[in-house]
Amino acid sequence: MTDNIDTIKKCCGCTPPSGDQQQQTQSIDLSVHSHHGILFKWIEQFKFSYGVIDLRDTIQYQSKHIKHTTSIPFNELPIRIFELPPRGQEEEYIVTKESLQQVMNDLAFRSGYIIHFVINLEDDSHLWQKLTKLDLVQSGSQSRLLWQACSFLTDSIQEVEDSLRKEKEKSSMTTTKESIETIITALDLGCGSGRDCLYLAQRGGWTAVGVDNSDTLLSKMTEAANRYNLSDRIQSYNIDLEPVQSDEPYHDTDYSNRQLKSTTKEDLEKLQHLEATLLNLSPGQEGYELVNVARYLYRPLLPIIASIVKPGGFVLYHTFMVPSNGKPKRPRFLLNYNELKERFLSSKFEIIKYQETKLLEDGRPVQFLLARKPIN
Ligand SMILES: C[S@@+](CC[C@H](N)C(=O)[O-])C[C@H]1O[C@@H](n2cnc3c(N)ncnc32)[C@H](O)[C@@H]1O
CATH class of the missing domain: 3.40.250.10 (Rhodanese-like domain)
Incomplete structure (x- = not known):
């Protein structure tokens, strides 16, 4: 003993x-x-x-x-x-x-x-x-969720919810918590097996739309959603988020006016199509209160994210940055110093939280950003 x-x-x-x-x-x-x-x-x-x-x-x-x-x-x-x-x-x-x-x-x-x-x-x-x-x-099927969402999300979610509720109250002149809570929608890009989507869904008040190109991972998310009675609050879509070749040239992309240098008209159309597809998944095709991206980078998505966040909504992003400490290695998967901040500042977002070179448990450096899209 x-x-x-x-x-x-x-x-x-x-x-x-x-x-x-x-x-x-x-x-x-x-x-x-x-x-x-x-x-x-x-x-x-x-x-x-x-x-x-x-x-x-x-x-x-x-x-x-x-x-x-x-x-x-x-x-x-x-x-x-x-x-x-x-x-x-x-x-x-x-x-x-x-x-x-x-x-x-x-x-x-x-x-x-x-x-x-x-x-x-x-x-x-x-x-x-x-x-x-x-x-x-x-007795019964209640069972506690054990997996953990990314800590950047769990540490920031209350602040995001408070801000969204405040705006909803202002705009809809409603004060009942329920009517406000039911309409918060998050999009999780590269959601994997859904740790963040499942976390948002079980918090209550959120609908989470998870997008990934791996059926295996998406089915883990939907199976877990079924098991934990969260399936009415989670949608999953297999979508290739990388419709055009993107490599180092995209480092030069001028995101402020959304021109993609080194890109053909055909590539631009594919990216516009992706933007329309993601927007169509949102309620009323009006966009998302939160776009979450964890450990995934495809630079042409950044202006799309800025566009599909609703005014007053948030982007919560963390992923690997230079210097590579093992995996990933290719520059296209690694943010440069201050990159997230600069990208979203140039899209006129307000930076709420920013962390540069936070080390994960395994020593890999990541960058984290929570930014809010202005109302007007
Ligand atoms: C490192 S995982 C991160 C998963 C999840 N966000 C998390 O933090 O647990 C990167 C995810 O991006 C997805 N992904 C990679 N390329 C993709 C593409 N072209 N389209 C959609 N998803 C993609 C992978 O399937 C994988 O689930």
Whole structure:
């Protein structure tokens, strides 16, 4: 018991998991009952702040589960591993599953996650009684989302929402929160498996339109949206966002008057067609309150983004910048110094937040911008 508590204390020291911690994981005592103390510590002391995965099958979960846990049936874990937060954070997991050794082998070692303890929930009437007394047992399909949106989005979303609501209130003269909330639409370009779209959808008040050219990734997003009852708030489209060849010449593009140097008339038409397509996906074809781009760059899209954001709306962008620190390497995927700021300033956006050369956990430099389109 003491060993287990020690393990959790060490991991709350806010240091990314290291080889040493992997070692600790291997030496964890898996005896079932000794871990109840840590479960109650998660409830009482940590206030559900980290993820607890229930690996039982869906029927078992829906008939009875602990509140604030996440249902991922064990056999679905390999294809749903993307739903977990990124590896290498100071997260702890309680995993509930009958076959403890299987969990250790399959999840922790193969995927690199750290498991702090495992509880066998079945047939433990004493545990269920205790949890019921604390009003922590429920039935049904509610399941907590574990994956994380990009932190630039989560750190800025409240500010974006407050500003949009204020403008809506002014323009529609309405004060009911509901009528304002239902009409916020975000477009996520290069949305991948939808971490940001799903986050916005589950926040409430948002409809998220995710665009990517990978069916595999888009289907992960739609499957997750279905599982978490978010499908009415998420739309996904397979669209090639790169209709024309774009390489280094686009560094010279004059975005202020939207002339694309080194571009043929045919290329311009293709880009105009892309702009019209993206606009058509927005409600009333009027544009988006938020265009979000995370870790994706195709320079000809920048003026299109500026155009399809509604007046008073926002662009939230972060992606890799020079110098390359591994991947990506090609200049066309790397922003230059101050580039996002200059691009959107030249489109007359107001810069709300700007961060240059923020380093990701793996050391790759990124640039981040939150900018607002003027109302007039
Ligand atoms: C590094 S991922 C970022 C995914 C997501 N935004 C995130 O942060 O998790 C880049 C995404 O851009 C998409 N992408 C690349 N080329 C594309 C294209 N020509 N059209 C549409 N999407 C594209 C990829 O499929 C991939 O999902």
